[in-house]
Amino acid sequence: IGPVLARVDRIGLKLTLDFPDDQAKANLHFANVDVGFLAPAGVGLAVDSEQVKGGGFLFHDDSKHQYAGVMELSLSGIIALKAIGLLSTRLPDGSKGYSLLVLVTGQTARPGGALLELPMGWRLTGIGGLLALHRTVDKDAVRAGLRNRTLESILFPQDPVRNAPTVIAALDRVFPVCRGRHLFGVMLQLQWGVPTLITVNLGVIAELSAGCPWIRRLVVLGRLTAILPRLENDLLRLNLDVAGFFDFGQGTVEIDAVLVDSRLLHRFPLTGAAALRARWTAPRSFALAVGGMHRAFTPPAGFPALERVALSLPTGDNPRLPCEAYFALTANTVQFGARASLYAAAYGFNVTGEAGFDVLIRLLPFHFLAEFFAGMQLRKGTRNLFKVKVEGALEGPVPLALRAKCTFEIFWWDVSIRVNVTLAGGQAPPLPVAVDASVQLFAALG
Numbered sequence: 001i002g003p004v005l006a007r008v009d010r011i012g013l014k015l016t017l018d019f020p021d022d023q024a025k026a027n028l029h030f031a032n033v034d035v036g037f038l039a040p041a042g043v044g045l046a047v048d049s050e051q052v053k054g055g056g057f058l059f060h061d062d063s064k065h066q067y068a069g070v071m072e073l074s075l076s077g078i079i080a081l082k083a084i085g086l087l088s089t090r091l092p093d094g095s096k097g098y099s100l101l102v103l104v105t106g107q108t109a110r111p112g113g114a115l116l117e118l119p120m121g122w123r124l125t126g127i128g129g130l131l132a133l134h135r136t137v138d139k140d141a142v143r144a145g146l147r148n149r150t151l152e153s154i155l156f157p158q159d160p161v162r163n164a165p166t167v168i169a170a171l172d173r174v175f176p177v178c179r180g181r182h183l184f185g186v187m188l189q190l191q192w193g194v195p196t197l198i199t200v201n202l203g204v205i206a207e208l209s210a211g212c213p214w215i216r217r218l219v220v221l222g223r224l225t226a227i228l229p230r231l232e233n234d235l236l237r238l239n240l241d242v243a244g245f246f247d248f249g250q251g252t253v254e255i256d257a258v259l260v261d262s263r264l265l266h267r268f269p270l271t272g273a274a275a276l277r278a279r280w281t282a283p284r285s286f287a288l289a290v291g292g293m294h295r296a297f298t299p300p301a302g303f304p305a306l307e308r309v310a311l312s313l314p315t316g317d318n319p320r321l322p323c324e325a326y327f328a329l330t331a332n333t334v335q336f337g338a339r340a341s342l343y344a345a346a347y348g349f350n351v352t353g354e355a356g357f358d359v360l361i362r363l364l365p366f367h368f369l370a371e372f373f374a375g376m377q378l379r380k381g382t383r384n385l386f387k388v389k390v391e392g393a394l395e396g397p398v399p400l401a402l403r404a405k406c407t408f409e410i411f412w413w414d415v416s417i418r419v420n421v422t423l424a425g426g427q428a429p430p431l432p433v434a435v436d437a438s439v440q441l442f443a444a445l446g
Contacts, residue, residue, distance in 0.1 A: 051076050056083075057164050065090035070164040080109045082128075082160055084167060092177055099134040099177040105156050105187060112194045126156050126189030130205060136178035137207060137219045139245055139254075143304075145174060146241045146258040151223045155201035156189050180210040185219075199225045220244040220255075238262045238270070251281030256304070264311060272309030277302065284331075291326030294335040294360040296369070308339075319344035334361040342376075349385075352377050370394045377409075386410055392419070400424035 016034040019026075026032050047054055056071035067087045074080045086101040105128030108115055114123035145151065152158065153170035160167050175183065185205035192198040203221040208214075222242040227234045239262050244255040255276040262270035274290040277300060287300050291309035308324035320343040328335040339356030353376035361368045375389035392404025400423040407416045 047073070053077075054080075055161055057161055059164070059168070064088065068164075068168045070160045070167065072159070072161050074109050077109050078113075079115075080107045081105070082107075082157070084157075084160060084171065086168060086171060088177060091179065097134065097179060099132075101130075101132040101135055101171060101175055103130050103154075103171065104128055107156060107189060112196070114191075118190070121192055123191050124188065125191045126187070126201075128156065128187035128203075130183060130185030130187065130203070132175050132183035134177060134179050134181065135175045135183055136181040137183065137205065137217070137245075138174055138176050141173050141176075142219075142221070142243045143256050145170070146243060146256060147260065149241075149260060150174065151201070151221055151241050151243075155187060155203050155221060155223055181216075182208050182210075184208070195231050197227055197230065214248070216247075216249055218246040218248070220246070235265055237264075251279055253278040253280075259309075268314065269312050270310070271307060271312075273304075273306045275304050275306055287328070287330045289326065289328040289335075291324070293326065293328040294333075294337065294358055296358075296360055297328075297330075297333060297335060300330070332363050334363070335359065348380060350379050350381075352379075366397065368394075368396060384409060384411065387414075396424070398424060398426040 014036045016036075017031060019031050052073060052075060054071070054073035056069065059068040060066070061068075065088060067085075067089075069083075069085045071083045072080065073082075082103075082105045084101075084103040086099075088099045091097040091099070105126060106115075107126035114125055115127065116124040118124055142150070150170050150173075153163070153167045154174060157163065157167050183205050185203055187201070187203045190200040190202070201223040203219075205219040205221070206215045207217040207219065209216050220243070222244075224238065224240040224242070226236065226238040228236040239260045240257055241260050242255065242257045244253070246253055253276065257274040259270055259272050264270055272291050274288075276288045278286045285300060287303055289299075289303070289306055292306040293299055293303075306326075308326055310322055310324040313321040313323065321340070323338070323340045325338040326336065335358075337356065337358035339354065341354040342352065344351050353374075355374040357370065357372045359368065359370045371391075371393040373389075373391040375387070375391075377387040378385045387407070387409035389407045390404065392402065395401050395403075402419065402421045402423055404419040405416060406419075407414060
């Protein structure tokens, strides 16, 4: 109808036919026939005019007693409004009740435009809000979604009408129904550069419980996208998804971050993950890791296993040159390390090699362990032709000891040289007076 297009999905009639044992009760003497109206599963509306462009869609899932709607409008090409709603009229256990979720965002529709100019070249390009009644935040669903771009469907979703099933499913999964829990959130989109080189989508969500006058939990969701040095030549493309949970009742902080679809020089994948766990109530604790921890260190209880920060050079199976690294900081340790390996094959020959180091430093009492390794091997198929390998460790400070082993192999012949030297003698200092190292760390951090 002019600039307006409407669409109705699956509307019709419903016919029910059954044959009762007592035919006297049948409305057709031998059978019961019931004809009724079949409500549409979805209704869509699109508008395309000079002043207003956009549309929306309304869904209904009778089996889940759930209604969902998505709307996107561009007003005179200046501002784009998006709204997503999710209403359930029955709780998951079948009991009476309801839950409501509404997500509304507004963004500038002009490339390089801004809702508000900020210092140092930053621009506020989007703002939004989240309201959810009788819903909570599923921590496990958020963490699992960091790797499959779930935050894209929550923080300023792109083309929500076209991607409505994906967006609604993500919202329903991350913010599940929970009686007595309510969410209130604010979302911001910040950009830097003209054309845009860095985009930050940020959401801060407060969770309240019925009968509790203070915020029970604060959830921070973020997505950082950096394209450098320019859009036409993205030598570095970073997509970092972050989720943080501040539980005021438990006195804990949990932050997780994952690199998603990131690459270097157009083709080399960048991967890795980071995590922070801290508690400011007794017993205090602190652990931060980017790419994991030292293999000889036992992580705190509940600390996740992390993927090393890695760069694959190149991307195929032959040759291969993966490089990885990690850094970790706990209340009483500093840990870091790196590793690079090589594989190349041609004409029936293959070369493998590796080199790296791992360092574990304990602060109280001071102690360090620095391990290193390097090696290379040349083979014909699976037959060894030549191999050299060096590995060792430096441990101290008192006593300061060096141990190393160097191995040479030529065909079937091999020889090893071992070194075990004490560089500085003495006895390890006595243990200091017991202190809570995490208290000192938190005090140093302010």
